[in-house]
Amino acid sequence: MCAIVGIINSKDAAKTAYYGLFSMQHRGQESSGISASNNHNIKTIKNRGLVTEVFNHESFEVLKGEMAIGHNRYSTAGSDSVLDAQPVSAKYSLGQISIVHNGNLVNKNEVRERLVEDGAIFQSNMDTENILHLIARSHKEHLQDRIVEAVRQIRGAYCLLILSRSKMFAIRDRYGVRPLSLGKLKDGGYIVASETCAFDLVGATFVRDVKPGEMLIFEEGKSEYKSVQLFGEVDPRICAFEYIYFARPDSMIEGKNVYEIRKKLGTKLAQKSKIKADLVIPVPDSGVPAALGYANESKIPFEMAIVRNHYVGRTFIEPTQEMRNLKVKLKLNPMSSVLEGKSVVVIDDSIVRGTTSKKIVELLRNAGAKEIHMKIAAPEIKHPCKYGIDTPSYAELISANMSTEEVCKFIGADSLEFLSIDELVDSLGSERKYSLVSFDGDYFINN
Amino acid sequence: MCAIVGIINSKDAAKTAYYGLFSMQHRGQESSGISASNNHNIKTIKNRGLVTEVFNHESFEVLKGEMAIGHNRYSTAGSDSVLDAQPVSAKYSLGQISIVHNGNLVNKNEVRERLVEDGAIFQSNMDTENILHLIARSHKEHLQDRIVEAVRQIRGAYCLLILSRSKMFAIRDRYGVRPLSLGKLKDGGYIVASETCAFDLVGATFVRDVKPGEMLIFEEGKSEYKSVQLFGEVDPRICAFEYIYFARPDSMIEGKNVYEIRKKLGTKLAQKSKIKADLVIPVPDSGVPAALGYANESKIPFEMAIVRNHYVGRTFIEPTQEMRNLKVKLKLNPMSSVLEGKSVVVIDDSIVRGTTSKKIVELLRNAGAKEIHMKIAAPEIKHPCKYGIDTPSYAELISANMSTEEVCKFIGADSLEFLSIDELVDSLGSERKYSLVSFDGDYFINN
Amino acid sequence: MCAIVGIINSKDAAKTAYYGLFSMQHRGQESSGISASNNHNIKTIKNRGLVTEVFNHESFEVLKGEMAIGHNRYSTAGSDSVLDAQPVSAKYSLGQISIVHNGNLVNKNEVRERLVEDGAIFQSNMDTENILHLIARSHKEHLQDRIVEAVRQIRGAYCLLILSRSKMFAIRDRYGVRPLSLGKLKDGGYIVASETCAFDLVGATFVRDVKPGEMLIFEEGKSEYKSVQLFGEVDPRICAFEYIYFARPDSMIEGKNVYEIRKKLGTKLAQKSKIKADLVIPVPDSGVPAALGYANESKIPFEMAIVRNHYVGRTFIEPTQEMRNLKVKLKLNPMSSVLEGKSVVVIDDSIVRGTTSKKIVELLRNAGAKEIHMKIAAPEIKHPCKYGIDTPSYAELISANMSTEEVCKFIGADSLEFLSIDELVDSLGSERKYSLVSFDGDYFINN
């Protein structure tokens, strides 16, 4: 759950990478970084904080050149150091190299142990360092061959961008679990990014998605790029969560608009629902499109009855005793003037631990809602995702431990309904396969 | 266009003020400040920045006591100094006093000139300093009488909170142009705030609006408050812009929910429209409720076809030449997958200079919209507001200089329609009068 | 105990003021500020921190013009706000004005009370605000006359610089307690500064000291300045402490070099001492010149046996239990290899509370010194200074409460000797009178 972006053969590449990262801030707010190559050497600036906090005017005096890669990191506990920011840049036997990485390697411990036994040192907690070591330890003469060798040793759901002084490599795992798209910049250069919303901001046009198992090779000064298929067999399974809540609604993933998909999920919910209600309301912002779909299908009026405050910063001042449910209330405020005495269908994108839903139901009740019917635009999350979405362990996943009825009771709703896995797949398009591990526990990438 | 909050007879008053300001961040992002009294002395912390940036844990070690007032300041040019942050605190003949102020005094220059001629010094550019001087120079024995005397010398649209060591005064101008509401805290204390959304976050219950021309007097340790009417005659005219775009949708102003009013404005637009279109889309976030109202009335499908990015910070890195319309694009991204080949009704809350609308139309065209019908949920802004809304001069107001047809051509839309003033008043409720100066030029407060 | 500097008719006046303040950082480390006039308006930048922390490149984009005044503020408790930084700038009946101030007004409470009764408001705790009010409330037509009127109402030890849009006024109290000198810049402009060391850094040449009771008037674009004597009778009494420890040794005060004076104080101490010792050692840095004078006169070898660490910042991490005397040890480290078994004369500039001297003696004993003879290059401080030097109250002044013998016992020295007041005056030059209030309690400026 991070964002990556790469720019090649474009003036002020680092600036374009900056705006690309800016448009993908929703994929990671903990740290941000950019490496740029001016064909002679690679410079890197990275730090904890938002894109607009990490970089300033001086940054782009340092980050010169027509090639750049960038990264936004998602907040995870444990990682308390700038050393865990990306890109990871190093000197090795073929010169200088810099890597950014989105996803998760399932055999990282095994690879790391092998490397460590063989004398490698690890200065961070990131998977990315594994890949660097594999490349550095390869005996192949050319970087491209080394990358191939390295990538064949790792298993997982990942997208990689690798920058050398004169080349950029874009790689997607054989399942294509994480999205990665290719665009063309107005000055003839290329952009590769986790989401197509980055193309819109920088004025690039969508070319195509990078294919599962594909490696694109860009070279300084060359207007053509090469494509290599890294695996004999590919098995495309884009992550369903990208559509459900992770991606921006204006992004196109594998040819499908995220917003439209979310509307379909809501439509599906409405089709199977037997609930009569006065209003359909979303939990903003991610629940909005599904709620629109639900309202259209059910003909129940749509209302933005929960208002979201977007000014949520990092400082947390302990509230007074009288303020309850503060963490949720800082973001969400239900309007009693709309809700008073009403029976409402509430649309949310998922239930993970159940604690937030419980608080939302409580806030809605206090605002006067008479009946609260919670509809979730996804199936029950019963398994931890190991492929890059930050889900907690079995013990914390409420649907891994309770039936729908029990969850409903726990969160205090009058009814609760999820999509079935089939309904989800149907909405996404049954012509393809998806990564659905959180729902079905089918860990298709063997460790 | 600022937010004010006052807390009295409540434990940790400054913390409650902090959360009140946090919930009203939308009313001002330039600076923030809180004064607190522990009955012995008044301490103030203020600085440039968002509420979450100005205060930290240590702040509340300083801001002790059961009384506090706070302020968020709206960004305006010229003001480059912490000296223009509020509250303004001073020592004067009766001791210590601290003031926050929302609104604008129309006779400020006249008052200031008189004061200056009489030897007063002004260390800031704020109206607030005028009031301080008037109170300090009064010869009345009691603060309350001095405040009355001072307030009778100023004319304008304002709300004031005045904190002495043991009292708090809440005052609203005789027209009630700016909103101010009274709530009751769970521990028995009171809260006064520009918007009722502050009550929701801190767990207060709405008591009533402060009346036009009313002064509420709160005293330390007393559970009752007193009310004084400052003017023989009042002439209530709440500012229509609070409903149109300035207030948060979940606030109640003069008994009416802002969100519901905005929906009505959209309904009105739909009722008079003759346009047939495929979609109704809002300019988010403020255009959303009106677009919902329009869609409901017109039966044209509602779509969130423009996605808003909320991570907009202050650093502005100059973009590359290829990026156009950057300032608007940083916030708004229209989705071509929804818009391609469609005839759309676009709902926005107002047109000021016309430049933003022009860019939005251009972005929509680039995203493939076939026809663009712009509907504005307000009348044409033909006059500068002098009562606290930051509107530019006649020269910059596009509707002061162009007919609707000309504006339509300028922004590049296929059609453009505003609400009439009567339709606006009708939607707001014709039982009352409103401040409509920006629309009708009726400057009812004489300078 | 602050530093002030004024620049007129010189290109980039604010930059020169910056360097002037930089060279006088020893006179105040709490806050720093500069006002500059470009003949049209006055801009001010001020903040807490060292000169190099408060200003950056952008500051000088704001502080344009050929006139500037600046200030370094000494650290005092209580003052926890940027509002107590100088210059104080205000708008008043004649336009814009900015003031910096070094010293202390003895009738400030009386003046302030009178002003407050008359309706003035005070936004800071600074004397400077008094003067602003007096000027603003004067009924004279011209600023110069108003300043004269204002200054005649204040009593105290002070130097003032007052900047209007086109003039600068430099004023010294009738006793000339605080130093103020006039220099000429290479480009023909003038500089006025608390200490002449500022002239050396900016390449100015010393012209003369501003005289007690004198007001110099500089005007934009005029190469000549005017001088006005404000008081019929002057009574020059430069503060002895400026020579004893406050000024930089390379400054000339009233025609005398501070370093040379300090050497003389040491010589005097040696002349009356009957102590035989192996070494003379200074408490660095201020005790060095006196120790040199003592060593020269006594023929006892001089050793820099106490090493001073200059990297003392503001963060204070609580030490472990094993570390004692930390606050003194962070700065001073006696060398046992020099001190072991030696009888030493230690030269310090003064004893205030006695606690630091006690710790120094303890450190010297631990370093092996056999006998410790403390010699103080000043008389006993028996009275609080009210004229601008930050001395504590009678209760805390050790020599106000103990005889020399008792102090000697308290600090643990083998002997202790002060200069007598006569010896001090003799060293400073008996042809003049001095402010000696801390020693003799002669508060010659009546409240």
Added chain:
Amino acid sequence: MCAIVGIINSKDAAKTAYYGLFSMQHRGQESSGISASNNHNIKTIKNRGLVTEVFNHESFEVLKGEMAIGHNRYSTAGSDSVLDAQPVSAKYSLGQISIVHNGNLVNKNEVRERLVEDGAIFQSNMDTENILHLIARSHKEHLQDRIVEAVRQIRGAYCLLILSRSKMFAIRDRYGVRPLSLGKLKDGGYIVASETCAFDLVGATFVRDVKPGEMLIFEEGKSEYKSVQLFGEVDPRICAFEYIYFARPDSMIEGKNVYEIRKKLGTKLAQKSKIKADLVIPVPDSGVPAALGYANESKIPFEMAIVRNHYVGRTFIEPTQEMRNLKVKLKLNPMSSVLEGKSVVVIDDSIVRGTTSKKIVELLRNAGAKEIHMKIAAPEIKHPCKYGIDTPSYAELISANMSTEEVCKFIGADSLEFLSIDELVDSLGSERKYSLVSFDGDYFINN
């Protein structure tokens, strides 16, 4: 040219390390860092800035445990990243390890190349990473044996501290070029530090110097430490520059007090000088002891005629055209009242490029000095030091390119005299050998 400190078996080890680093701030101001082990894991905090800037109260919540190592880094160009701060911490086959390093490895490129060819990646520019890799790649079972194997592969002038979860290793190269001393803390723990001035601040007692080629092994919970001699043959050659200017005067290096040595260097200069002069003046601070020695020997009066300003920060505001020699003048100000018409002997510690000396001579002339006789308390620097002192290349070393007479002419002095190498050795004590590479070009450590 850095500082290192290690603490073991002492409560709050990181705090003691902090104060140790604080007292050795003169050895490096660019970055600072501490790793602490609580016997379970190693935590590291490091950043650019002074010790007091890098650490705050929260740091010591993280840096728990009874073992810690710390580092101050000297400012060098090129290193623009926190990644070049020490300690370097990593996970490797035996667990976790952290290293700090003072000095320079002469075969670092050769070692690095070999490692890189063998697949190692380097994330910083520091020698320290070489050592980490050598340890990680060793096939020995125990860390101690791995360290021995690693150290035998590197050649250079270095001191190392290596922290594992339960042990600390202190190592000095076989020549003992860089100093490293062992002290005992009051609570029974040990401290190892570059300079003994660290012991004085934390209240430790000197035990002995670590011997050339020695490795001390400390273990958690054990009051005894072990010593291993790493090399069959040692050849002690402490760096002469530590005495000449690098160490603090209050440090003891190899049993000799730095201050006393510097005085002897001045005495030696006086003994051979034929100059008659009015005054001896030091270039402060490092020239002070030699000038005292010179004055004592020559009977010429000593004067602190150049005043040093210690408030030099990092911000550099471009001065006005009129200010010349600014960089030197910001620090040093000669007093004309002392110098006017005088013939002076000026004592400095060394001449590197000659540009600073040239400016000092110019400032002295402008201050009125009649004759300026420059005496350098060291021989001519004719060769770059490769053993850890930051000297420039041959092309920039003035004495590598000019005779003494030419240098004298270049800097504008009336005469110039250096110590001979023999005189230097004589002063340091001819019973030992020294690292004198900068003077004699004898690079005794073969690459």
